[in-house]
Amino acid sequence: MSLWELVLIFVFCICVAVTIWLYARVRSMVRVGKALDELSRGIRHKKYFFGNSKASRRWAGFIEGLAARLEQLEDQVQKEAYDLKALLENMAEGVAIVDENHVIQEANLAVGRLFGIKEVLIGRSVLEVFRNADLEIILRKAIDSGKRQQCEISVTTDQSQERVVEASVTPIIHPSTREAHARRGAILLFHDITEFKRVENVRREFVTNVSHELRTPLSVFRGYLEILLAQRRVDISELHRILSIMNKHVSRLTSLVDELVDLARLETGRVGLEPLVIKVPELLERIVNDWRLILKESQQEIELICPRELPLLEADPARMEQVMHNLLENASKYSEPHTRITVRAEHRDHVIRITVSDQGMGIPAQDLPYIFDRFYRVDKSRSRDRGGMGLGLSIVKQIIELHGGRIWAESQLEVGTTIYLELPLMPE
Ligand code: ATP
Numbered sequence: 001m002s003l004w005e006l007v008l009i010f011v012f013c014i015c016v017a018v019t020i021w022l023y024a025r026v027r028s029m030v031r032v033g034k035a036l037d038e039l040s041r042g043i044r045h046k047k048y049f050f051g052n053s054k055a056s057r058r059w060a061g062f063i064e065g066l067a068a069r070l071e072q073l074e075d076q077v078q079k080e081a082y083d084l085k086a087l088l089e090n091m092a093e094g095v096a097i098v099d100e101n102h103v104i105q106e107a108n109l110a111v112g113r114l115f116g117i118k119e120v121l122i123g124r125s126v127l128e129v130f131r132n133a134d135l136e137i138i139l140r141k142a143i144d145s146g147k148r149q150q151c152e153i154s155v156t157t158d159q160s161q162e163r164v165v166e167a168s169v170t171p172i173i174h175p176s177t178r179e180a181h182a183r184r185g186a187i188l189l190f191h192d193i194t195e196f197k198r199v200e201n202v203r204r205e206f207v208t209n210v211s212h213e214l215r216t217p218l219s220v221f222r223g224y225l226e227i228l229l230a231q232r233r234v235d236i237s238e239l240h241r242i243l244s245i246m247n248k249h250v251s252r253l254t255s256l257v258d259e260l261v262d263l264a265r266l267e268t269g270r271v272g273l274e275p276l277v278i279k280v281p282e283l284l285e286r287i288v289n290d291w292r293l294i295l296k297e298s299q300q301e302i303e304l305i306c307p308r309e310l311p312l313l314e315a316d317p318a319r320m321e322q323v324m325h326n327l328l329e330n331a332s333k334y335s336e337p338h339t340r341i342t343v344r345a346e347h348r349d350h351v352i353r354i355t356v357s358d359q360g361m362g363i364p365a366q367d368l369p370y371i372f373d374r375f376y377r378v379d380k381s382r383s384r385d386r387g388g389m390g391l392g393l394s395i396v397k398q399i400i401e402l403h404g405g406r407i408w409a410e411s412q413l414e415v416g417t418t419i420y421l422e423l424p425l426m427p428e
């Protein structure tokens with residue numbers, strides 16, 4: 001073989017080797033490209049192999065690292081989205097996100113619950129879903145001005161319940177360009193303030209009622225004091241008359257304060273019951289006997305209808321006496337002489353039912369649902385004439401509810417009234 005032939009063979013071999021090397025490089029680069037393309041589409045593998053060369057192994061390591069990091073980031077995003085969803089779904093407040101056209105993009109379950117809406121909310125406009133002009137106005141105002149807005153909405157749900165919802169609308173604003181992104185939409189937050197409103201009303205009514213109750217005796221005092229101060233000599237019998245009127249008003253004031261303090265303590269749960277095991281027939285017999293004497297003065301009769309044996313009851317005896325005292329006082333106060341009051345007790349399923357019936361003037365049907373409210377009097381003048389302040393039954397109701405029982409009334413005008421109490425029996 002000549003030298004030229006040898007050189008040619010050598011060159012040929014070198015060319016083949018370079019081609020093979022180049023082919024291997026290109027093939028591994030094609031694989032790398034495919035792997036990156038897959039990664040961009042979210043397809044990941046645990047291990048990558050592009051060839052045995054050092055460079056291919058480095059590429060494989062690099063892409064494996066990239067895939068692992070991507071997986072980590074995806075997990076993190078998913079977890080954050082999940083946490084956010086869980087947070088939104090478990091919130092008592094309703095949250096909705098709307099776009100610049102007021103179309104709902106996202107809403108949690110509380111929105112439907114608060115407004116009693118069962119249909120799908122996403123994709124519908126705020127006006128269509130909530131049918132509230134005020135909300136629509138503040139939404140537009142918030143998006144246009146870039147400032148948070150608030151309003152109150154009253155809602156009537158399916159069960160005809162009145163609810164007051166406070167709506168606040170916060171525009172979604174991009175941190176860099178406030179104006180441009182103010183038009184991206186808004187977040188709506190709905191907060192149920194029904195209970196808050198009710199308490200506010202109760203407080204307002206309470207202040208009005210108490211000041212009204214205080215005004216009468218105070219003006220009586222002032223009137224008589226002025227008379228006494230103006231006269232140099234007062235006839236002793238006249239003085240006695242004035243002082244006895246003032247004394248009557250002082251007693252009324254004292255019992256008002258006592259009842260208010262008692263009611264406040266019962267309502268805030270600050271007064272603890274002191275329950276004992278009591279025999280209902282014995283307790284009622286004692287109370288009815290005491291009242292038989294009291295009622296002699298008003299010429300009324302009282303009878304007790306109660307079996308000798310009744311299951312034992314766990315209750316606070318002093319509070320139960322207070323309940324019976326209030327009910328019997330009403331039965332007597334709102335009935336004429338020569339009428340009869342009947343106290344009954346019976347065992348029913350898991351309760352003991354006690355009723356107090358009278359043959360008095362009765363309560364009009366429209367007033368019946370309110371007689372257990374504080375300061376509620378059917379006929380203010382008739383009740384005040386008889387010394388009533390409208391607190392007795394609300395105290396009774398609080399006591400019965402603290403015992404886990406319930407109370408209601410039935411009445412017929414000019415026929416009589418029956419108050420029902422049911423107290424749960426001790427578990428066996
Ligand atoms: P207080 O008990 O605080 O001295 P009150 O008797 O007016 O005052 P409640 O006992 O709470 O107040 O009763 C509320 C109202 O319900 C009364 O004012 C009265 O109009 C009506 N009422 C209660 N019991 C009877 C009854 N047995 N018959 C007729 N009306 C009743």
Ligand code: MG
Pocket residue numbers: 326329330388390391392393
């Ligand atoms: Mg009363």
